[in-house]
Amino acid sequence: MRITSALAVAAVLTLAAACGGGGGESPAPGEPVTIDFLSLAWQKESVAANKQLVDEWNKANPDIQVTYVQGSWDNVNDQLVTQFSGGTAPDVIHNDSPALSGFASDGYLMDLKDKLPAELKSDIPQSAWDTVTFDDGQGGQGVYGVPFLQESQVIIANKKLLDAADVRVPTPDDPWTWDEFSAAAKKMTKGGTYGVAWPMKSPVNKTLNLALNFGGTFFQTTDGKTTVKVGPEEREVLQRIHDQLYKDKSADPAALGQGTADPLPAFYQGKFAMLPTGVYLRQQVAEQAPDDFEWVTLPAPKGTSASQGAVSQTLSIAQDSKHPDEAMKFIAFFLNGANQAKLAKGDWLLPTSQQAAADPAITTKENGWDVATASAKDLVVAPFLKVNGFDEWKTKVATPVLQEYFADKISLDDAAKRLVEDGNKVLERYYR
Numbered sequence: 001m002r003i004t005s006a007l008a009v010a011a012v013l014t015l016a017a018a019c020g021g022g023g024g025e026s027p028a029p030g031e032p033v034t035i036d037f038l039s040l041a042w043q044k045e046s047v048a049a050n051k052q053l054v055d056e057w058n059k060a061n062p063d064i065q066v067t068y069v070q071g072s073w074d075n076v077n078d079q080l081v082t083q084f085s086g087g088t089a090p091d092v093i094h095n096d097s098p099a100l101s102g103f104a105s106d107g108y109l110m111d112l113k114d115k116l117p118a119e120l121k122s123d124i125p126q127s128a129w130d131t132v133t134f135d136d137g138q139g140g141q142g143v144y145g146v147p148f149l150q151e152s153q154v155i156i157a158n159k160k161l162l163d164a165a166d167v168r169v170p171t172p173d174d175p176w177t178w179d180e181f182s183a184a185a186k187k188m189t190k191g192g193t194y195g196v197a198w199p200m201k202s203p204v205n206k207t208l209n210l211a212l213n214f215g216g217t218f219f220q221t222t223d224g225k226t227t228v229k230v231g232p233e234e235r236e237v238l239q240r241i242h243d244q245l246y247k248d249k250s251a252d253p254a255a256l257g258q259g260t261a262d263p264l265p266a267f268y269q270g271k272f273a274m275l276p277t278g279v280y281l282r283q284q285v286a287e288q289a290p291d292d293f294e295w296v297t298l299p300a301p302k303g304t305s306a307s308q309g310a311v312s313q314t315l316s317i318a319q320d321s322k323h324p325d326e327a328m329k330f331i332a333f334f335l336n337g338a339n340q341a342k343l344a345k346g347d348w349l350l351p352t353s354q355q356a357a358a359d360p361a362i363t364t365k366e367n368g369w370d371v372a373t374a375s376a377k378d379l380v381v382a383p384f385l386k387v388n389g390f391d392e393w394k395t396k397v398a399t400p401v402l403q404e405y406f407a408d409k410i411s412l413d414d415a416a417k418r419l420v421e422d423g424n425k426v427l428e429r430y431y432r
Contacts, residue, residue, distance in 0.1 A: 032065045033326050036090035040071050040313075043283065046346035053334055053342070064326045066092075084108040089318040091327045097131040097147065097312045097385055104134050104144040105388070110317040111142035115328045120146065123337055128352040130381040131312040145314030148335045149349040151278045152300070152308055152375035153210060154368070155181075156285055159294035161188055161273040172299050172374035178213070178240050181301035185250040185274065194272040197255035197263045198241055203402040204394045205311070206276075208384060210237045213303030217383040218419075225431045226387050228423035230416035236303060238405065239412060246408055256406060268293050276300065279372040283348040286367045297368025299375060308375070309382030312352065350376045389430035397422045 041050040047070075054068045069090055071079065077099050083089040089108070103109050121129075128147040136142035162169065167184040170176040176184065185195030200206075208218055216234035219226050244251040252272040255263040260277060261284055267275055268289055275281075285295055300308065315335065317327045333339070337355025344351040345361050350373060356362070357376060362369050384390045398419060405415040 032063050033323050035064065035066045035092060035323055035327050035330060036069055037066050037092040037330070038069045038071045038090040038094055040073050040076055040094045041347070042073065043347060046343065049342045049346035053339055057330060057333055064329065066330055084318070087320055089320060091318055091321040091323060092331060093316045093318060095145070095314055095316065097145065097314055098390065100132055100144045100314060100316065101134050101385065101388065104142065105137065108319055109144045110319050110321065110324055111136055111144060112146065112317065112328070113143040115324065116143065116146070117328075117332045120332045120335065123355055124352045125354065127310065127380060128312060131310055131385055132314055134386070145316040146331055146335055147312030147314050147352045148340055149313040149344060149347055150310050150352060150376065150379055151280060151349055152372070152379055153206065153276060154279050154300055154372060154375060155274050155276050155298040156281065157274045157296050157298050158267065158270060159296045161193065161270065162296065165273070170298050172371055175299040175306060176301045178301045178303055182240065182244060182248060182250070185244055186248050188273040189248075189250040193270055194252035195250040196244060196274045196276065197252040197267070197272040198245070198276065198406070199255045199258040199260055199263050200403065200406045201257055201259045202399065203406060204398045207237055207241070207402060209309035209382060210300065212307040212309050212380065213237060213301070213305060215304060219383050219387050226427055228393070228420045228427065230419050235412060235416065238415070242406065242408070242412070245406065264288065274298075279350065279375070280348045282367055282372065297371040299371055306378040307380050308378050309384070310379035311382055311385070313349070387427070389427045393423050393426045397426060
């Protein structure tokens with residue numbers, strides 16, 4: 001999202017001032033080191049968990065004091081561009097892995113590979129570290145953040161309608177195939193109720209991540225140059241969702257232009273039975289659903305595999321930070337196993353920490369935590385994380401093309417052609 005309003009510009013300047021140049025100058029003798037921590041936590045539970053951990057750190061570490069700075073996902077990258085350019089970036093930066101590649105290549109983020117404590121490094125699996133590992137500009141690979149929360153796709157289902165359809169209930173060990181999922185959606189479509197709803201206002205990440213079910217990567221790299229690819233593997237999920245909408249007529253057309261959470265009121269009213277979505281949406285269902293509404297969390301369907309693309313929330317250290325060692329000590333505390341479990345519970349996401357993943361609080365059957373946490377095993381590094389120019393391709397090409405395709409305004413062949421041809425014109429500028 002680009003900053004366009006005076007209010008947003010003012011927010012940038014306010015936050016830049018609040019961050020005060022990467023923790024400020026070196027402290028006078030006897031004074032504590034101060035570190036600014038930009039957090040993007042936004043859900044009430046998550047903000048509370050973040051602030052609680054900062055308070056715990058500050059009480060236990062009088063010589064290294066952390067200042068909590070509240071940011072927003074809506075405009076964080078524009079804010080950071082301003083702050084990096086002006087030398088006012090916070091020491092510790094909360095973001096997500098797709099944003100790291102560009103900032104790392106511009107020299108704004110510190111390579112952490114030689115700073116990571118052994119315990120932190122070993123507790124997080126390599127598949128998660130892969131989401132924050134990029135070319136270091138010197139022929140090697142650098143680690144530009146610590147990955148700590150990930151999102152997977154699941155299906156939230158109306159239990160009453162699921163039971164009435166008398167279909168096999170999928171489990172993490174035995175998920176539905178896409179064919180079984182489609183058959184179940186058709187069986188639940190009756191009497192004014194649809195089997196499924198696909199909110200596709202922002203279709204790119206959802207479809208690209210699910211495309212990995214069939215080995216669809218959408219990008220290929222040859223001789224250091226990346227181009228767009230839309231072959232049989234990439235078409236599978238696109239075609240199947242389109243078929244549910246227009247062939248099976250098992251998908252609710254009213255949801256098509258909606259954002260992720262917009263269909264929930266209709267879901268509670270029984271207008272459709274299943275909602276494929278990110279694991280975090282369980283929180284809104286748990287908090288907002290009517291008391292008599294029963295719902296369950298089901299694993300996402302599988303194709304030739306159950307693989308899904310992983311995008312991580314991350315903590316990075318600004319290259320210009322005056323206190324990188326102290327910043328890393330704080331990160332190691334903030335993201336230890338016990339604390340990641342608190343953060344995951346607050347955000348309703350999946351921890352990368354193997355210790356946190358075993359915490360009873362996020363393996364309980366209540367609110368589908370057992371199914372959500374089990375889905376972490378299917379996450380692999382999202383191919384688009386490594387693509388320079390992905391954000392522009394997503395905004396200018398993929399989003400409008402996929403919206404038109406799912407609205408049945410263009411054919412799959414037309415969509416594929418535009419994704420590739422228009423997409424490669426965008427990427428060309430990044431790989432000269």
